Amino acid sequence: MRTRHVHPRPADPTSTSRRTMFVVLLLCVALGSVLAPGLEPANAIGRTSPAATLPSQDDGSSITWSVRPSPTDADPERPNFGYDIAPGVTVTDSIRVRNYSEETLRLDLYASDAITTSTGALDLLPAGEEPTGVGAWISLDSSELAIAPLEFVDVDFTLTVPADAEPGDHTGGIVTSHRTPGVDDGGDTVILDRRLGNRVHVRVDGPLRPALQISDAEVSYTGSFNPVGTGSMHVTYTVTNTGNVRLGAEQTVTTNGRLFFPGRTVTPEPMGELLPGNSLTFDVDVGEVWPIGRTTATIELTPIPTRDGDVFDADTPVESASVTAPTMPWTLLASLAVLVGVAVLWRRHRRRRERREAALVDAAVREALADTPNASDGSDGSDGSEQDGSEHDEPQHENGDRDRAPDGTGAGVGGAHRSGERRGPPAPRGNEQ
Structure with missing residues (x-):
């Protein structure tokens, strides 16, 4: 281990203010309070490793340090480690840890495998979990550091790629860890573990295969209170990097239309870097979806490289998946x-x-009919003097002939009527002078 001295730098008044240190302390305690005593949280590592600042003493002093690759003649400002290497080959390099504090800094140093968190950030395995990838390929010269105030150390390490390593990208990191005891709000003792590391990207020689897979796609529809209005669809899906290279992706979610009801297309934020074998879950809302009975949402992912200089072939497959949900116009x-x-x-x-x-x-009709006189009660205008069976003399024609009955029988009109019969009117007289 090589030790070098650096010139003191002016202290940052902001970083040493009591208010800032108090806020940072509260954050650290809150982080440790969710962990059981003796367990350490994993912190994400960036593409570059900025200085980490921790409150240290009750007098308000702070601990600040940084981690980055040691400068080389070829690349004095490299932000992280990256190697293109064949299986079975070993490389040697070193990492620089700088102490900006005015007190001795004691750190643990180890290598681990990288993972993609549920938020899409790059993180490392917890300290107690054994690495099986890049973390296991790295051997550090030192695992514990004691760095004098305002100094830095360069720690050498070797990286040996196994002869049977799979082609493609493998990612890990070298981590510095500062552990201090603390007390949470409940009075329990916890271990506060602040970790700061630097990425190590290894690309093993061999054919590259960019590939993404969509799984667990689900969709739900929420209608509108407006009977003739549109609703919204909530689409959930999981993306897994099934290839062997680090990938991002352009994303689109499209819903189908029907007749005069157009479909919709939304473009979520591009997917960040996803390591091989890792997965991310996405939630996408699509608005202004017409309730056409059944609607299909189609998800499309176009892989994009995340490593500088990578170019994918035009035939790189575009991953797609569809899921259908009822979109009934319930309000209508x-x-x-x-x-x-x-x-x-x-x-x-x-x-x-x-x-x-x-x-x-x-x-009303029945009542009116009941009040009307009946025609059969003799109220037809006759004087009623005619009796059944009575005889009447009929006038004679001058020729002495009686009028013949209409039936030609010769019976005179003066003949006797049967009882109950009514005589007709008298026949007209003939040859009257």
Whole structure:
């Protein structure tokens, strides 16, 4: 281990203020309070490793350090470690840890494998979990550091790629860890572990295969209270890097339309870097979706490289998946049901009213008929003097002949009538002078 001295730098008044240190301390305690005593949280590592600052003493002093690759003649400002290497080959390099504090800094140093968190950030395995990838390929000259105030150390390490390593990208990191005891709000003792590391990217020689897979796609629809309005679809899906290279992706989610109801397309933020074998879950909302009965949401991912200089072939597969959900216009259907119900009730009411009116008319007609005199009671204008069976003299024609009966029988009109018969009117007289 090589030790070098650096010139003191002016202290940052902001970083040493009591208020800032108090806030940082509260954050550290809150982080440790969610962990059981003796467990350490994993912190994300960036593409570059800025200085980490921790409150240290009750007097307000702070601990600040940084981690980055040691400068080389070829690349004095490299932000992280990157190697293109064949299986079975070993490389040697070194990492620089700088102490900006005015007190001795004690750190643990180890290598680990990288993972993609649920938020898409790059993180390292917890300290107690054994690495199986790049973390296991790295051997450090030192695992514990004691760095004097305002000094730095360069720690050498070797990286040996196994002979049977899979082609493609492998990612890990070298981590510095500062562990201090603390007390949470409940009075329990916890271990506060602040980790700061630097990425180590290894690309093993061999064919590269960029590939993404969509799984667990689900969709739900929320309608509008407006009977003729649109709703929204919530689409959830998981993306897994099934290839052997680090990948990002352009994303689109499209819903189908029908007839005069157009579909919708949304473009979420591009997917960040996803390591091989890792997965991310996405939630996408699509607005202004028409309730056309059933709607299909189609998810498309176009892989994009995240490593500088990588170019994918034009035939790199675009991953897609579709999922369908009912998009019923429930508000419109409910409104129509209410209208139909009102129409049925109105029609029933109208029929009952018509029946009542018809019954009233029939009653009025019957009553009117009952009050009208009957034609058969003799009220036809006759004087009533004619009796059944009575005989009347009929006038004679001058020729002495009686008028013949209409039936030609010769029976005179003066003949006797049967009881109950009514005589007709007298026949007209003939040859009257």
